[in-house]
Amino acid sequence: MPAYLGLFRRELLLSWRQGGEIGLALGFFVLAVVLFPLGVGPETEILRRIGAGVIWVAALLAAVLSLDRLFAADFGDGDLDLLVLSAIPLEGVVLVKCAAHWVTAGLPLVVLSPLLAVLLDLDAREIPILILGLLLGTPALSLLGAIAGALTLGARRPGVLSSLLVLPLYLPVLIFGSGAVEASVAGGARPHLLLLGALSLAALPLAPFATAAALRQALE
C-alpha cells in the first residue's frame, strides 16, 4: 500500500511542479468554449441550445491534450522499466496513474464547468446535471485515454495519433454526457447519467489491463 500511495503522490507532485501542464489544458478548455459565442454570435437562444455540447466537446479535447504526459516521460527516461520491475503489478501502476491524471486533468474541468455554463447561459436546472455528468464521465476519459497513450509510445507524432485513436472511443461519453443535460429540462437525465457511470465503471477494470499490455509491448 505505501508503494501505491507513493506513486500517486509522485504523480501529483510531478504535474504540480511541471505546473504549466494543468494550466495549459484548463486554459485550452476555457478558451475553446469562449470562442463559440464569438463565432456563432451572442444570441442566448442558440448558445443555450448548444452550450452543453460545446462544453463536453471542449472537455474531451482538453483531456486528449494531456494524454501524452501519462506515459511518454516515463518511457523516455527509463522510469517505465523500473515501474515494471517494482512491487506493484503494472495494471496497478496504470490505475494509479489514471487516478492521478483524473485528479489533475479531469477534476479541474469539472470545477470550472459551472462558470462556463453560466457564460453560455445554460438553464439553472441543467448546470447540476452538467457537473454530475462530467464527474461521472471524466474518469472514463482518463482510463480510455491511457490505452491510447500507451499504444502510441514510440510513435513519431504520438499526440496526433493518440487523439485519432481515442476520440472515437470517447463518443459514447460525449453522447450520454450532452444527452443528459439536454434531457434534464424534461426531467429525464437519469438514464443518461447511469449510462455515463456505467461507462466509467466498465473502463475501470478493463482499461488497466489493455494499457498494461500495450506498455509491455512498447518495452519489447
Next chain:
Amino acid sequence: MQVTAFIPEGDLVAENLACRRGERLIFARLSLTVPPGGAMVLTGANGSGKSSLLRLLATLLTPVTGRLLWDGALVSDDLPAYRARLHYVGHLDAIKPALGVRETLGFWAAMRGGDTAALDRALASFGLEAIADWPCRWLSAGQRRRLALARLITAPAPLWLLDEPGAALDADGAACLEAVVAAHRENGGRVVVATHQPIALPEASELRLGDFAAADLLAEF
C-alpha cells in the same frame, strides 16, 4: 558498510538463450551461471547484445528460446518474486528533473518495499549527502549516474544487473561503485555488469557476447 546479508540461495542460471531485436538475431545458444557472491562481466562490441542480455535477465525482454532458472526453479513460474530479487540499472538514469535527489530515492525505496533508514546509507555510499535536497534538474551527468546507482542500496536485492554503471562517473564515483559492489558480493549478492570501462571486480567471470553472435542462424527460428 552494514548491508543485510542474503540467504545463500542457489545459482542464477540461463540456458540456451537467444535474443531477437526486430528481424535480427543478436545472440543465440548463450548459457551462463552466476553463483551467490559471483560477478560476471559482459564484454563485446557495440550492438553485440550486452544491454539486451541484461534486459533479458531482468525479464524486460522475452527470449526467443531458452529459459532462466533461479535456485533451480523456473523464473517465469513466479515472475514477481524474481523481480523483487533484482535491481536493474539501465543506461538511462530514470530520473525526473522535477523531483529532488532524496525524493527520487525515497520514492523508489517505497516502490521496492525498502525502508527510509536505508536512504541515508544510500546517499552516503555515493557521496550524495551534500546535494540531497537539490532538484535533479541541477545534477550533472556523473551525479545523475551516482543517483541511479544509489537506488541499489535503498532496497536489498540479491541480483544486480548494471548496464555501463561507470559511464560518466569520476574516479571517486568509480571507487564508490566498486566499494558498494564488493560489499554486495561479500553478503552473497550477485552482480552482472555490461561495461567497456575497466572496473575492479575480483574473480569475476567474463562473458564475451561476440562468441554467441548468430546473424546466420535466423533461419532456424
